[in-house]
Amino acid sequence: MSGTISFSKQVNRFFDNAAALTDHDPSLLAQIRECNFVCRFSFPVERDNGSIEVISAWRAEHSNHKLPTKGGIRFSPDVNEDEVCALAALMTHKCAIVNVPFGGAKGGVRIDRRNYSDRELERITRRFTFELYRKNFIGPGCDVPAPDFGTGAKEMSWIADTYQSLNNGELNALACVTGKPVELGGIRGRTEATGLGVFYGVREACGIAEDMTKLGLSTGIEGKTVVIQGFGNVGFHTAKFFHEHGAKVIAIAEYDGSIFNPNGLNIPALDLHRQETGSITNYPGSKMMGKSESALELACDILIPAALENVITKENAPRIKAKIIGEAANGPTTAEADEILNKMGVLIIPDAFLNAGGVTVSYFEWLKDLSHVRFGRLEKRFEEYSFRRLLTAVEGVTEKRFTEEMLKVLSQGADEHDLVRSGLEETMSTAYVEIRETKCKLDGKADLRTSAFVNSINKIALCYGDMGIFP
Ligand code: GLU
Numbered sequence: 021m022s023g024t025i026s027f028s029k030q031v032n033r034f035f036d037n038a039a040a041l042t043d044h045d046p047s048l049l050a051q052i053r054e055c056n057f058v059c060r061f062s063f064p065v066e067r068d069n070g071s072i073e074v075i076s077a078w079r080a081e082h083s084n085h086k087l088p089t090k091g092g093i094r095f096s097p098d099v100n101e102d103e104v105c106a107l108a109a110l111m112t113h114k115c116a117i118v119n120v121p122f123g124g125a126k127g128g129v130r131i132d133r134r135n136y137s138d139r140e141l142e143r144i145t146r147r148f149t150f151e152l153y154r155k156n157f158i159g160p161g162c163d164v165p166a167p168d169f170g171t172g173a174k175e176m177s178w179i180a181d182t183y184q185s186l187n188n189g190e191l192n193a194l195a196c197v198t199g200k201p202v203e204l205g206g207i208r209g210r211t212e213a214t215g216l217g218v219f220y221g222v223r224e225a226c227g228i229a230e231d232m233t234k235l236g237l238s239t240g241i242e243g244k245t246v247v248i249q250g251f252g253n254v255g256f257h258t259a260k261f262f263h264e265h266g267a268k269v270i271a272i273a274e275y276d277g278s279i280f281n282p283n284g285l286n287i288p289a290l291d292l293h294r295q296e297t298g299s300i301t302n303y304p305g306s307k308m309m310g311k312s313e314s315a316l317e318l319a320c321d322i323l324i325p326a327a328l329e330n331v332i333t334k335e336n337a338p339r340i341k342a343k344i345i346g347e348a349a350n351g352p353t354t355a356e357a358d359e360i361l362n363k364m365g366v367l368i369i370p371d372a373f374l375n376a377g378g379v380t381v382s383y384f385e386w387l388k389d390l391s392h393v394r395f396g397r398l399e400k401r402f403e404e405y406s407f408r409r410l411l412t413a414v415e416g417v418t419e420k421r422f423t424e425e426m427l428k429v430l431s432q433g434a435d436e437h438d439l440v441r442s443g444l445e446e447t448m449s450t451a452y453v454e455i456r457e458t459k460c461k462l463d464g465k466a467d468l469r470t471s472a473f474v475n476s477i478n479k480i481a482l483c484y485g486d487m488g489i490f491p
Contacts, residue, residue, distance in 0.1 A: 217377015
């Protein structure tokens, strides 16, 4: 919480700023803004010591203008109804902004997963899935959960298995949830998708000379200094891709301490250190930051909040020194902080666009589960033979001979991983171009966030028009 207004109200404020720049009927705008359904669940779960605990959980379906609705399930002690509704609204706009044909949803279970054994987490996940099923809040055609803060592939496999046992013989049952392990109907490239999407989105923004000149920056990623808050799945993969492309990740902040190296941290080595010790703290290639120092306030080119909402507030916003903020988390900047940062000239690449890589690849996973075939399985060999024929023809006319090694590289057909990355890059690049075009058309009246929301509202309004509602 920002201390002033709720998370939902903040998202609504972003929505209202954009809605005011459209000419849609106010009742249509009200329909797009509201959360359509929210269900609160309480259910008992047996702890390993035999006691019974009553668990609170929520699922919100914000917009049914397209089905299924889509969005993660988080495990966090801070989950509440307002948060789940706000995050579901962000999912609606996220999907529309990157042209993923889903409505928005979100679920949350109010637990701190560190306090539960694996068996207990399994019982909680399976029981929540059963409750979602009873209320028709899960299914390949109605509502499809995914990982979020505090959940991952393991929880998704429990959800899939529970749903499948309740729907014996349903052909498309595995499409009831995404982010599953590859062996259980998941897709290659889903784990790193959000972080890779963040990288593609920031790279797109950094490629526009006009915008970089205004910030006093050169184009490109190489050499840029980056600070990342959060080193979970999203933060880690974001750091990894920036590092691989020549950026200097100078600081990483985690809940148990922040580390700093002005020459750039070695991300693979840091990951090994974390795997060995369980924490990024005391990594030999870095200095620990003091308790009173905030990594968010370090001087850098790009600041990436990649943990939870409301970390950049009106209190710390004036001290932010980054030129670009890439919102990898959902809702990291409060509405008040957003106004302050805009006045300071910071380029904010908004969450509803920037972290859409996860849901984009979830969409590909859902398509894979519905088609029951791995992407690339049919065409990979055919492509390879075609490339080979072409290269042989080139050899014929040029008298050049390729080595077997060169032939192998040049004739490689696309496998599932290649196709997922290609689809993700295309999605993020196209969406950024769409958002920037709207920003240019609005001629100084809107920042990137408002422009992204304008695009989303226009696309959703079109759906209602096509359905014959609010024509
Ligand atoms: N939890 C992720 C998000 O907030 C992914 C959602 C999904 O894949 O459905 O975007």
